[in-house]
Structure formats: C-alpha cells, structure tokens
Amino acid sequence: MIRVRGLKKRFGRLEVLRGVDCDIDQGEVVVIIGPSGSGKSTFLRCLNMLEEPTEGSIIIDGVELTSPSTNLNLVRQKVGMVFQSFNLFPHKNVLENVTLAPVVVKKLDRAAAERLALELLRKVGLEDKARAYPDQLSGGQQQRVAIARALAMQPAVMLFDEPTSALDPEMVGEVLAVMRDLARDGMTMVVVTHEMGFAREVGQRVMFMDEGRIVEEGPPDKIFYRPENPRTQTFLSKIL
C-alpha cells in the first residue's frame, strides 16, 4: 500500500530524514515512536507531501507522490491526516467542517455530504454537536471531529500526527477509543504518538525512529519488551 525508499529531507543544512525505507500493507496499523527531533512527524508529513522530500520516493496505492507529474490533490484525497493541534476550521460549525471537503473537492451534493457527515459524527460519538462551533468543544471533541472530517473524504490511509499530545489527560482516552475502532474496521493507519499503551495494544508494528532513521521495527511485544538496539533500549527505559 505504502512504499518508501531512500527518503531524505533537509531543512537548509539540517538533515531531518537521513534515508527512510519502509513498506506498509493495507489494513496495517503502524505506530512510530521516538524522541522529539527524531524526524517522525516530518516522515509522516512527507507521506501526504505537506513536506516535500529532498530525495527518495514514496509510492501510495501505486501512485508515485514524488514524481512531478503526480496530482497531489488527488493523492491527498486518499490520505487523511489528523493533526496534533486539530486545525478545525473555526469559522465553520462541526457539520460544515466535515462536509466542506466532500462538497468542494469531490462535488458531492450537500444532502449526501451531510448524511455522510452525520454518520461519521455518530461514529465518533458527536452527532449531537453537529451545529456547534469548534471553540465550543473540548479538545477531545475537536480531535474527534477532526478525525470525522478526514474520514469524510473516504481515505485509504489515515495519518495521525501526535493526535493526543495537545489534550488534557482525561480526554486522551476518548480519542484513542475512536482510533481503536478505526483500526478494528481495517483502516490502514500510521500513527506518531507518545501513547505507549495504545502502541502496544493497537499497533501491529512499531517503528522506533532516531536521528532521521528507522532504527528498529517489529511487533509491539518485541520492541517494547525485547528491544535489540541500544538506542531503542535507552529511549524506552526513559519513558516506560
């Protein structure tokens, strides 16, 4: 489904990604962990070309993102993204947040878009908030709307960039629950997170990134309980 080869990203003289290779299968849930500054968010943002890679190739669903002839807007329709800071549109209510892209991008008619949106809002437990504005919602609710908004484009892959890092502790659970449901429904997911519990429970594969590379990867049990690389061991000893 996703195939990354030799991915490098430089910001000026700073090399954030120093050659990342990985393959992610359809329906797989991959969790990326690592210290801050290890390049995990940058890697994720390359997967929908919010960051343009300096070198290397990314192929999603047979489409090479890194080729200049690729229509990125088409690719992005298939790759949903959830941000740390939610980034809901504050001038639109919840329902409009979810319907905007299907109506504008996919030219879905409004009634159909609203039906779809309400169904998704029900899925994330917020159908009663359809007419509310983002600033009337808690952080956890906003993030669940953001997930519904991304799902409204019916993506093949969902990227999560530290989706719970900006949340008060008591709201983390509700967002993780929605993500767990999504994983159970077979969504292909790439999740950058500090939630080790979630990584262990929902992740099918854990990648540990450090200094712009994937240092170690494997099933959660192996990475968390029998890490081989000393850098993985040091990192985990600090956070577990």
Next chain:
Amino acid sequence: MSLIFNSFPYLLGGALETIKLAFLAVLVGCVLGLVVGLGRLSGQRVIRALAAFYVDFLRGTPLLVQVFIVYFGFPQILEQLGSPVTRIPPFWAALIAFSLNSGAYVAEIFRAGIQSIHRGQMEAARSLGMTYGQAMRYVILPQAFRRVIPPLGNEFIALLKDTSLLSVIGITELTRRGQIIIASTFRPFEIWFTVALIYLALTFSISRLVNFLERRLDVADDKS
C-alpha cells in the same frame, strides 16, 4: 455665526463629494488590494516581484505626485499614443490615483491578514485534497476578512483625509469649498475650523461603524 450657518450647505455638498471619492477609491482599492496581496504570497517569483514593486512604488511616493502623474502625465501619454480622448476629468483622475494608492495599502493589509491565519489551517485544507485556491477561498480568506476590518477602517479614514489634496486639481470637495468661501469672505479661522469639524464628524462616524462591525463579527466568531 451666520457666516458658518450660510456656508454650511455648500460645505456639506463638498463633504458628500469627499465621501463619494473616498468610498469608491477604497472599494476599488479592496479589489485591487486582494489581487495584489495574493500576488505578494504567490509561489511564482515573477508575480511576487511585480506585486512587491507595485506596493513599494505606491507606498514610497507621495500621493500628491501620484495624482499629478495621472492628471497631468497620463493625458500626455494618451496624446502620444494617438488616443482620441486625451483629457482625463479631475474626478476620474482622482479616483484612478486614489484607487491605485489604496490598492497598495490594502494589499499589505490583506497580506498581513492572510499570514496571521495559522499555518495549520492551510495544511488541514490541503491535506483534505483542496487546491491552494479552494483552501484560500473557503478556509483562509473568510477568516482573514474578519481580522482585516479594523485596519481597513483605518485605511478608509486615512484616504478620506487625503482627499483634501484634491483641491489642487480643482475638485470641489470639502477643502476646496472652504478655500472658495474664504476667498470671498476673508474669514479663514471660522471656515477652516468648520471644515475641520466636518472632517472629524466623518472620520469619527467611520471609526464607530468599524467598531460596530468588528464587535458584530466577534460575536459571530464565538457564535452561539
């Protein structure tokens, strides 16, 4: 007192001319400013450079000189180009110069307003598959418009006061009418003071109106 009373209707007629010019210029300036402001943020280097040149030129030269260029300079060019019409009526010259000038200031207001919208908004819109234009139209600009209302109000006020320059090309706006009355009455103090008060009434009303709009939109912002 009766002098002020008698000249008042004539001065108010000038004030009307003043408002008409300032309002039309700001209107055209807003359209121009939006285009140039977006140009300043364009990914194309040439467009960015052109927009920057436009802004720098019009903000870096005196408005009076710009009025002269349009009123006295353009007809010469028109003549050399063999145009059948070579005279630009003062009102149109003023409107052209003021609109162009206003466009430069409004461009900077829009640019700043657009840049004040958090980067995450553009990223969220693009990540949903919207084009740059769609993201601007549906996500960024509606938010930016609310934020630029106060500076746009200031621009309108500045422009309105600057219309007093137009007395030099013979537009009988408020200031020019003051001069005309003084020429026959020799009472500069009373007349200039009255003229000043009329300007004050105009600018004060505008700033009140802007405050009102701002409050209304603020309410709309954290809507119920």
